[in-house]
Amino acid sequence: MNKDISFGQFFLPGPTEVPLDLFDAMRRPVVGHRSAEVSGVIAGLQGYASHLFQTSRPVYLSTSSATGMMEAAITNLTRKRVLCLSCGSFSHRFYDIAQATGRPADVLEAEWGTPNLPDQLRDALSNAETPYDLVTVVHSESSTGVLNPIRDLAAVVHEFDDVLIAVDTVSSLAGAPVLTDEWKLDFVLTGSQKAMALPPGLAFAVASQRALDRAAEVEHRGFYFDILKFEKNLEKSQTPNTPAVSLIYALERQLQRINDEGLDARWARHQAMADRTYAWVDETAARTGAPYRVLAPDGYRSPCVTVIMLPEDRTGPELTAQAKERGFTIAAGYGRLKEGSFRIGHMGEHTLDELEALLTTLDDLV
Numbered sequence: 177m178n179k180d181i182s183f184g185q186f187f188l189p190g191p192t193e194v195p196l197d198l199f200d201a202m203r204r205p206v207v208g209h210r211s212a213e214v215s216g217v218i219a220g221l222q223g224y225a226s227h228l229f230q231t232s233r234p235v236y237l238s239t240s241s242a243t244g245m246m247e248a249a250i251t252n253l254t255r256k257r258v259l260c261l262s263c264g265s266f267s268h269r270f271y272d273i274a275q276a277t278g279r280p281a282d283v284l285e286a287e288w289g290t291p292n293l294p295d296q297l298r299d300a301l302s303n304a305e306t307p308y309d310l311v312t313v314v315h316s317e318s319s320t321g322v323l324n325p326i327r328d329l330a331a332v333v334h335e336f337d338d339v340l341i342a343v344d345t346v347s348s349l350a351g352a353p354v355l356t357d358e359w360k361l362d363f364v365l366t367g368s369q370k371a372m373a374l375p376p377g378l379a380f381a382v383a384s385q386r387a388l389d390r391a392a393e394v395e396h397r398g399f400y401f402d403i404l405k406f407e408k409n410l411e412k413s414q415t416p417n418t419p420a421v422s423l424i425y426a427l428e429r430q431l432q433r434i435n436d437e438g439l440d441a442r443w444a445r446h447q448a449m450a451d452r453t454y455a456w457v458d459e460t461a462a463r464t465g466a467p468y469r470v471l472a473p474d475g476y477r478s479p480c481v482t483v484i485m486l487p488e489d490r491t492g493p494e495l496t497a498q499a500k501e502r503g504f505t506i507a508a509g510y511g512r513l514k515e516g517s518f519r520i521g522h523m524g525e526h527t528l529d530e531l532e533a534l535l536t537t538l539d540d541l542v
């Protein structure tokens with residue numbers, strides 16, 4: 177793998193460590209975003225971007241964080257009522273957005289640390305008083321480390337007429353298989369600062385033809401995040417408004433790096449780092465006799481982020497502060513899990529060797 181300088185010690189579950197050559201790519205002069213030069217870059221990277229999403233559809237480039245594209249999913253695709261599957265803080269955000277933008281919505285909550293399951297979804301869609309026409313779901317829930325079974329959830333959605341599925345792949349895309357076309361996903365969104373290992377500031381999304389047809393029927397799609405505008409502008413290899421051109425230069429280079437590594441190899445590297453983390457948690461529990469454990473159940477674990485539950489006499493903020501003193505950045509638990517857990521983001525350009533160095537350091541702290 178072509179890996180440039182990396183500090184190897186920054187393990188947040190986003191943002192992640194950015195290879196330094198991407199900053200070199202950003203040093204190109206800023207030119208007009210309607211110029212042939214910028215359109216050429218956007219046109220040139222589309223093939224790589226579509227490959228990353230495993231789709232034949234174009235990939236929208238949004239100058240926003242990923243939440244912008246979450247909002248786009250809600251405001252463009254809810255015609256009647258949206259069902260928001262929630263299993264942690266980030267998936268719940270879809271529901272918060274629906275509330276904030278006045279879209280009729282319900283939330284179907286799985287307990288934190290557990291996945292959203294197909295049978296529960298089928299029940300909710302079958303028994304709805306007002307029919308739903310959109311389901312939102314997160315793939316990798318960064319607050320719990322749970323990986324939802326998107327293929328199976330999408331299959332349930334497709335049992336119902338006129339229901340679309342929008343998927344947050346913010347902490348999975350480029351680290352775990354996301355098969356947009358094969359799984360028939362209608363809207364797939366992600367951000368730049370996670371497994372894609374770019375600086376924060378860009379979000380990406382793919383919309384199916386069904387999603388575009390739906391958007392055309394929705395009257396108030398909003399202005400900045402109108403996906404029909406993204407689609408139309410992309411036909412000319414442009415964006416609706418002034419994009420973060422410098423980040424697009426970095427994106428061009430990073431997509432080439434991801435392509436050089438190969439998706440299968442990239443997914444395998446992430447899975448290997450995740451597996452090593454689970455093994456370390458088990459070893460730590462055995463060695464210390466304390467109840468360290470991975471929160472997410474076997475079979476539903478994100479290859480990109482692991483949430484590790486702590487014994488009662490330890491706290492997430494205390495452990496992260498101690499790791500910081502030794503040069504390593506990890507994250508405390510998120511939201512209601514802040515005190516009782518910590519999180520390791522093993523994604524982006526990290527290697528097993530770098531992870532091993534972190535785990536060796538943590539050996540002294542647990």
Ligand SMILES: Cc1ncc(COP(=O)(O)O)c(C=O)c1O
Pocket residue numbers: 190241242243244266267314316317318319344345346347367
């Ligand atoms: C799964 C997930 N969804 C959404 C978001 C929100 O992304 P952003 O902060 O880029 O808007 C995050 C951020 O950590 C996330 O992990």
